Amino acid sequence: MRYMVVVEQGPSSYGAYVPDLPGCVAVGESEQEALQLIQEAIEFHLEGLREGGQGIPVPHSSSTFVEVYA
Secondary structure (H helix, E strand, C coil): CCCCCEEEECCCCEEEECCCCCCCEEEECCHHHHHHHHHHHHHHHHHHHHHCCCCCCCCCCCCCCCCCCC
16 A cells, blocks of 8 residues: 655654654654654554554545745
């Protein structure tokens, strides 16, 4: 499965989260580290759902860019 991941740059780190998996987040010192950690977090999150007898959410989020002139 492919889940959309949102990466945000903060003052001293990068955060990542998955809209389709509430509570699935990661923080890294670089964007690359945040992406690596969110992949691990997704796998761990899905494993927990399986072990808890819950269904795996089907990815449905998407993203696009809208250009505006400021």
